Amino acid sequence: QVQLVESGGGLVQAGGSLSLSCAASGGTFIIAMGWFRQAPGNEREFVAAIRRIGGNTYYADSVKGRFTISRDNAKNTVYLQMNALKPEDTAVYYCAAVTTGAVIIRSANTYNYWGQGTQVTVSS
Numbered sequence: 001q002v003q004l005v006e007s008g009g010g011l012v013q014a015g016g017s018l019s020l021s022c023a024a025s026g027g028t029f030i031i032a033m034g035w036f037r038q039a040p041g042n043e044r045e046f047v048a049a050i051r052r053i054g055g056n057t058y059y060a061d062s063v064k065g066r067f068t069i070s071r072d073n074a075k076n077t078v079y080l081q082m083n084a085l086k087p088e089d090t091a092v093y094y095c096a097a098v099t100t101g102a103v104i105i106r107s108a109n110t111y112n113y114w115g116q117g118t119q120v121t122v123s124s
Helices: none
Strands: 003-008 010-013 018-025 032-038 045-051 057-059 067-072 077-082 091-098 118-123
Touching: 003 091, 003 118, 018 032, 018 091, 018 118, 032 077, 045 067, 045 077, 057 067
Parallel strands: 010 118
Antiparallel strands: 003 018, 018 077, 032 045, 032 091, 045 057, 067 077, 091 118
C-alpha cells in the first residue's frame, strides 16, 4: 500500500509561481510518480512524471519549459514547481504513483495510487 499526501497549491495571479509537494508513505517500491490535473468539465490530463530510478522526467507539451518535476528519494517526495502560470492551468492537481505493471508514463491508467488532489487557481 502507498499513501500519497499532497501539499501546496492555492490562488495566484497569471505569471506567478506555485509549488506542489507529494509525500509517499507505505514502504512499497515506487517505479514512477506523476502529476495529473483535472479542470471542471474536462478529463484528467497528464502534466509531468519522473522515474524513481534514473530520474527521467516527462512533461506535457502545455507545461514544458514552465513546470519542473523533481524528486527526493530519501524523503519519498516529489515536487512540481510551476512558473509562468496561466489561467488555463487552473485545475485540481493530483499526485499519482505506480508500483507495478507496465508503465505508460503519460497514461492515468498506469498509476495505481492517487492523492486526494489540491486546487490550483490562476487568476487573469
